[in-house]
Amino acid sequence: MGFSTIIDVLGSLIIGGLLLLILMRLNGTVTEHYYVTGSDRNLQRALAETAILIEKDFRKMGYCADPYKITETMDIVIVADSDFISYYTDVDKDENLDVMTYFVSDTNALAATKNPRDRILYRQINSDTPLMISTNITRFLLEYYDVFGNKLTSPVASPGNITHMKISMRVEDPEAYNEQYSNAYWQQVRLTSKNLRKR
Secondary structure, eight states, rough: HHHHHHHHHHHHHHHHHHHHHHHHHHHHHHHHHHHHHHHHHHHHHHHHHHHHHHHHHHHHHTTTTTTTGTTTTTTTEEEEEETEEEEEOOOTSSSSOOOEEEEEGGGGTTTTTSSSSSSEEEEEETTTTTEEEEEEEEEEEEEEEEESEHHHHHSOOGGGGGEEEEEEEEEEOOOOOTTOOEEEEEEEEEEETTTSSSO
């Protein structure tokens, strides 16, 4: 009778231990799912907000409330590189031309984060202090095309030849969960501003 009780106790301990391990594993899975899902949702929201701002700004490329400020001889795009663009626009519709610039930092700007690839995306108007519009960009790629659909080599030597562009962005979490970074990707395959070329 005493031996049978010991066997019952040992059996209960083994079953209890297995149940505890299962519960711990389940808790870890739920925690990982919660973290990854929340992180994905935040990344998607941040990426969507950044994309909306970029599309809005780029579609106003070459716009001025006073159309005579844009001459036939001037290039709307001033500088066009794979991760840098500067162009004329009228930001506040005051009939004065502004220079809008988008560019990314190098990876050293966010050296405090664990992600080795994240950079800052900046938006600058004229010579004002650049504003950070995203702090988790790992890819910001601009591709430029001429009227025939030919891709122009960056940096573009003759920005006046640009008729449309392709924009790609990827964002990643600054911190990893289990050494995996959540990410989100956005691409605008063909973005054209109706004011990009003076007609």
